[in-house]
Amino acid sequence: MKKTILLLALAMFTAQLFAQDDKDDKAFKFGLGGTLSVPLGDFKQSATYGVGFEAMGVYSLSTNIAAFAQVGVNVFKGKSGYGDAGSILHIPLLAGLRFKSDGFFVGGGVGYGSFKGSGGSTISGVMYSPQIGYDLGSYQILLHYSSTAVTGGNFSYLGLKFFRTF
Numbered sequence: 001m002k003k004t005i006l007l008l009a010l011a012m013f014t015a016q017l018f019a020q021d022d023k024d025d026k027a028f029k030f031g032l033g034g035t036l037s038v039p040l041g042d043f044k045q046s047a048t049y050g051v052g053f054e055a056m057g058v059y060s061l062s063t064n065i066a067a068f069a070q071v072g073v074n075v076f077k078g079k080s081g082y083g084d085a086g087s088i089l090h091i092p093l094l095a096g097l098r099f100k101s102d103g104f105f106v107g108g109g110v111g112y113g114s115f116k117g118s119g120g121s122t123i124s125g126v127m128y129s130p131q132i133g134y135d136l137g138s139y140q141i142l143l144h145y146s147s148t149a150v151t152g153g154n155f156s157y158l159g160l161k162f163f164r165t166f
Contacts, residue, residue: 031056031140031163037074040145042153047088050076054092056163064101070094070109076157078118086118090155092146094129105142106132113148115155125149138165 037050054072061067076088096109113127125148133142140163147156 027060029058029165031058031165033140033161033163035072035074035159035161037076037146037157037159039076040156040158043076043155043157046079047076048079050074050088050090050157050159052090054161054163058098058165064099066098066100066105066107068094068096068098068107068109088118089116090114091116092127092129092148094127096129096131098131100135103135104133105135106130113146113155115148115150123150123155125151133161135165139163140165 032055033053035050035052035054037052039047039050052072052074054070054074056068056070058066058068071093072091074090074092076090078086078088091114092111093113094109094111096107098105098107108128108130110126110128112124114122114124116122127146127148129144129146131142131144133140140161142161142163144159144161145156146159147154
């Protein structure tokens with residue numbers, strides 16, 4: 001867990017160090033960033049919190065509409081008393097639309113989510129994620145709810161993502 005946090009901090013520092021000041025008039029933006037998450041519902045029974053690293057691409061279709069894609073790796077700490085209390089790895093793949101105005105945006109994505117426990121078991125399914133956020137030009141911050149429909153229920157979590165865009 002410490003290595004994940006250290007790598008995340010190093011990636012954010014490196015991105016800032018080599019960043020260039022460009023105007024925010026690009027049709028396509030690429031972003032790298034971190035995420036902090038809190039499990040909800042069925043998932044809350046087996047995990048306590050999550051941290052991760054994600055990449056995204058955003059393409060402006062018009063002044064107020066953008067398409068996006070996100071992929072990442074999130075690691076959730078397993079709860080004591082549930083199995084071996086190891087880590088739970090989550091790989092989200094999302095694509096969707098955003099509606100934006102004056103820096104604010106709201107949207108949602110659909111895709112595929114895969115969870116792998118430390119015991120080797122894997123469960124996956126269709127994922128959806130409504131999002132709301134703010135674009136600061138070179139940075140984006142967004143709040144999201146993500147849920148993956150799995151056999152017997154849903155694995156859901158609430159999270160906060162920070163992206164450095166290029």
